[in-house]
Amino acid sequence: MTLKKILFIFCLLSLSVVSKAQVLTDPAFQQTILKTLDAIYNCEFAEADGMIRQMQLRHPQHPVGYILRATQLELQYLPLHENKAATAQFVQTANRGLELAKKMLDKNEDDPEGTFFALTAHSYLASLYNNKGEALKAVGESKKAYSYLKTGFGLANRAPDFQFTSGLYNYYIERYPMDHSIVKPFMFFFQDGDMAQGLKQIDIATKKGIFMRPVANYYLAHIYLKHEMNPARASVYTKYLADKYPDNPLFGMINAEALLLSGRYAEARPYVERLKQMPNKLVPLAVNTFDGMLAEYDDKNDKEAMRFYETALKLPFSESYTKEYQAFAYSGIARIAARANDRNRAKVYYKKALAVSEYKSLIREAKAYK
Numbered sequence: 569m570t571l572k573k574i575l576f577i578f579c580l581l582s583l584s585v586v587s588k589a590q591v592l593t594d595p596a597f598q599q600t601i602l603k604t605l606d607a608i609y610n611c612e613f614a615e616a617d618g619m620i621r622q623m624q625l626r627h628p629q630h631p632v633g634y635i636l637r638a639t640q641l642e643l644q645y646l647p648l649h650e651n652k653a654a655t656a657q658f659v660q661t662a663n664r665g666l667e668l669a670k671k672m673l674d675k676n677e678d679d680p681e682g683t684f685f686a687l688t689a690h691s692y693l694a695s696l697y698n699n700k701g702e703a704l705k706a707v708g709e710s711k712k713a714y715s716y717l718k719t720g721f722g723l724a725n726r727a728p729d730f731q732f733t734s735g736l737y738n739y740y741i742e743r744y745p746m747d748h749s750i751v752k753p754f755m756f757f758f759q760d761g762d763m764a765q766g767l768k769q770i771d772i773a774t775k776k777g778i779f780m781r782p783v784a785n786y787y788l789a790h791i792y793l794k795h796e797m798n799p800a801r802a803s804v805y806t807k808y809l810a811d812k813y814p815d816n817p818l819f820g821m822i823n824a825e826a827l828l829l830s831g832r833y834a835e836a837r838p839y840v841e842r843l844k845q846m847p848n849k850l851v852p853l854a855v856n857t858f859d860g861m862l863a864e865y866d867d868k869n870d871k872e873a874m875r876f877y878e879t880a881l882k883l884p885f886s887e888s889y890t891k892e893y894q895a896f897a898y899s900g901i902a903r904i905a906a907r908a909n910d911r912n913r914a915k916v917y918y919k920k921a922l923a924v925s926e927y928k929s930l931i932r933e934a935k936a937y938k
Contacts, residue, residue: 735769
């Protein structure tokens with residue numbers, strides 16, 4: 569399990585998009601792709617679908633349409649791995665994009681465009697198989713992605729979108745074994761990284777990336793929330809996403825989270841209310857947790873907060889997307905119990921939080937309670 573995670577963690581875990589290259593030198597076509605990406609990330613799937621079909625008609629032997637289609641499927645059926653029909657279509661689409669990318673590399677093994685499309689396709693499949701619990705398939709796809717990732721190291725200065733993949737690797741190849749010592753014996757397989765450099769590279773992609781910009785903002789915010797314990801810094805990236813793509817549930821959830829953890833409760837409230845209008849199945853657990861945090865921290869109403877937290881814990885959670893909100897709810901109940909001098913309950917719920925949380929700030933809070 570841990571080897572699988574270290575293999576795919578530095579890949580594009582989801583929401584991957586394409587890199588600037590030959591077919592995109594046509595300014596009009598570039599604008600079409602950017603409009604398509606904006607539609608995808610804002611969950612305007614009917615509009616995106618029409619534009620992708622036009623691209624596939626115009627460039628039937630190019631991976632761009634297939635990679636964009638895979639991106640659309642990832643968001644449209646979130647969480648994808650729970651929908652068998654969409655999963656089958658996603659695998660078929662990603663594999664077709666990979667096939668066309670390899671044809672590009674057969675003609676020119678140094679083709680940056682072919683490299684990026686191949687990396688994206690393998691990374692998509694690795695993420696899907698990981699979410700499905702198919703460890704061997706996830707490892708296989710991640711190993712294949714790694715070869716393209718290494719090629720991308722030399723392209724980062726030429727194409728800002730490669731700053732994201734290189735930065736993600738630089739950060740996680742060092743961070744992950746710090747947090748999971750059991751994987752250290754496997755690390756001699758991989759090139760050394762540099763966490764500070766990784767953060768800088770991903771930040772470059774958030775500003776200069778053409779197609780990777782939304783993804784870079786999302787993952788950099790996640791790093792600052794989970795590992796760096798700096799929600800204020802994370803909110804710089806999450807607000808960009810939530811404001812530009814107001815109908816995207818993933819971007820809405822991470823932005824509300826960053827604002828709440830930063831103590832900016834009044835600013836967070838309208839974003840939480842916006843989430844309540846989104847039909848995605850991931851949202852109810854997040855919203856109840858966020859309402860609990862607002863009631864606890866801003867309204868100082870432990871009774872109301874407890875009601876929201878308990879409701880959140882009755883809802884199903886997603887290992888990939890909302891597990892941490894379950895941990896937030898557990899820790900909220902623990903804090904309320906501690907204030908009520910119910911030490912036993914506080915310990916029980918902090919223990920539950922520790923069992924699922926990966927955020928360093930929450931882990932530190934739970935372990936500090938005696």
